[in-house]
Each structure stands twice: as structure tokens, then as C-alpha cells.
Amino acid sequence: MMRIPLSRPSLGEEEKEAVLAVLESGFLSLGEQHATFEREFAEYLGVPYAVSCNSGTSALHMAMLILGIGPGDEVITTPFSFIASSNCILMVGATPVFVDIDPHTYNLDVSQIEARITPRTKAILPVHVFGYPANMNAILDLARRYDLRVVEDACEALGSTYDGKKVGTIGDLAAFGFYPNKQMTTGEGGMLVTRSAEWAELARSLRNQGRGKEGVWLVHERLGFNYRLDEMSAAVGLAQLRKLDRLLAKRAQVARWYDDRLRELPDVVLPPRPAGERMSWFVYVVRFANQQQRDRVMEGLLANGIGCRPYFSPIHLQPFYRQRFGYRPGDFPVTERVARTALALPFFADLREDEVEYVVERIKRYL
Ligand SMILES: *Cc1c(COP(=O)(O)O)cnc(C)c1O
Secondary structure, X not given: OOOEXXXXXXXXXXXXXXXXXXXXXXXXXXXXXXXXXXXXXXXXXXXXXXEEEOOHHHHHHHHHHHOOOOOOOXXXXXXXXXXXXXXXXXXXXXXXXXXXXXXXXXXEXXXXXXXXXXXXXXXEEOEOHHHOOOOXXXXXXXXXXXXXXEXXXXXXXXXXXXXXXXOOOOOOEEEEEOOOOOOOOOOOOEEEEEXXXXXXXXXXXXXXXXXXXXXXXXXXXXXXXXXXXXXHHHHHHHHHHHOHXXXXXXXXXXXXXHHXXXXXXXXXXXXXXXXXXXXXXXXXXXXXXOHHHHHHHHHHHHHOOEOOEOOOOOHHHOHHHHHHHOOOXXXXXXXXXXXXXXXXXXXXXXXXXXXXXXXXXXXXXXX
């Protein structure tokens, strides 16, 4: 039986050598690696400032703090995402206000946002779900009209473009994450990106226990955190970043292999592709005709050693959100319908064509 994981990082000699060099240098935190990683990451995106940190969640949390969002404030976001894009709002004591998604792109349905704006709304937090760019023009237009900030959760979309611009460079602040299943990894890690020198400086302080600009070790100017990215992780990130475009091209190739084989199956809905944009593929998620069919295929694949998983489980139906906010099934019907029928298939840069073939052949068997 062929065993195929859901995801696997693409690591080579470059990463090994980079980590060993850090260990030999003896500088394990706040050395050259994270500074170089930040500079090259900012160059890759074409933004002036990138501040590294220890997770995408930390980057989102710092974005909320930088914007001064707190108790009594509301932030509009999507329930069809990884939990962190909503939890960061709770971390600062504010309230996430969900808007249902577009069934074709799985991103925020922008036509429903305006109705949820109140005098307490401070920001909109779109997620570029699965790498598909959110409708930023409509979001920026609302933000201008209602004087709101925009924080992009770009953790799943490094390298995707919107209107020719890389996502993460369009809103006020953007968060990226480098968990091992992402397009590039540092193990654990994240990056906060902005055009504001002042916000970048604030982020550097927040991630470093609230230390001031001079970084005097035992002077703390504000409540801060230990959100620093260590040098070994930064070295891995730098090696990954330098081959990112190759990794993205390989992921796009894997997506085409799946598309070409799954297109002929009438019950399978392929992942959406944005017209005229570059899509950075995070996961390959298909939908089935109904939940029974999805579950049958999922169990069949798992029994055959093939990793797969429903993606996502709606945030508003997580036990903690139900308890706290009283959400119930039916509150966000499009999100729930997509979640019931979606399945993420094995997807990573080094997945081979014969492995894709095998996965698709098993899907056909269980349809
Ligand atoms: C991966 C991810 C994050 C960040 O996750 P970390 O594990 O904290 O790096 C945030 N939002 C979304 C939508 C993600 O997919």
C-alpha cells in the first residue's frame, strides 16, 4: 500500500547547512538570520517593513494591538478559516463579527459586509482562504467609506496576487505564517508586514517584551510578549524563501495534475482559480455532492493510507465559540454547506504525478 501524507515540507541540504551554521556561530536569537530573513521577505513582497515573529497567530495578535483594537470594538471577519484569524480578535478583548462566504471563492462575501458594520466596527480582517485572493477592492472601498482598518490574513497565500499586487501588501497590515504545511516553513514562525515605519517599530517592541527602540535589555516601555523568531528557524526560512518561487511552481503543477484527472468526475467540484492572477496554492480542496459522499471517500482514502481532512470546520461552531456567543448550526449556511462537503487531498511541492494518479484512482473507487 502506498502511504501518502496530507502534507510534507520540502526541505533539502540548504536548510540543513543553514541551521548547522547558526549552531556553530553560537548566536541563537536576535542575530543576523532573522534580520536578513526580514529584509529579503520584505523585498520579495515589495513592502518596506517585515517583522518576524514566532507564529502567524502572534503576527495577527500584534496587528490587533498595533491598531489599538480592544474591548467594545468589533472586527468583521470570516467563519470559514483557521481559528487564529478569529481568535486574535478575542485575544485583545474585541468581538469577531462573522460574515458568510462566497460559495465559489470561499472568501468573505463582500456584498454582506456593509450590513454588519456598526459604530463599534474598527477593522475588516479578510483571509485569503487556501491561497485564493479575497476581493480587496470592495473591502478597501468599504474601509475608506467607514474609516476602518484592513488586516490581511495572508497566512495561506504567500505569493498570490490580487490586481497584480502580492497579497499582504494591500491592507494596512498583513500576517504570514510558516507552519510546516504552509507554502514555505520555518518550523514555527510568522511575519507581520506593513508600510508604516512606526507600526514596524511597535511590532519589534511588542515581540521583544515591550523593549524600546534602543533595545536596552532591562527597560520595558509597554506590555510586550516573547514572540521572537529564533535564529535556527529564521535560517530555515531564508533558505525556503530563496527557493519559494520554485516551490510555488511545483505546487501549481500538482494542482494541474489533480485538475486534469478530477475534471471528468461529475460529482467533484474543483478548487476555484482566480482569473488573471497568480495563485499560490496552500491546499488542494475539492467538494463532493453531499456529506455522505465526502465522508465515504474520506474514510476510503484514510483506509488506503492516504492523508485527507475536512477543511475547514466552521469557526462559529467550535465548542468554545458556541458556548461564548451562542452560535448554532444554520447561522452561516454557505460556510456550513461548504464545510460539510469539502475535503483536502494530499498536497505538497514534492508530491509525484503517480501519487496523484493513485489518489484519484481511489477517489473514483469510493465515489
Ligand atoms: C496557518 C494560519 C495561521 C497561522 O497559524 P500559526 O500556526 O500560528 O502560524 C493564521 N491564519 C490562517 C488562516 C492560517 O491558515
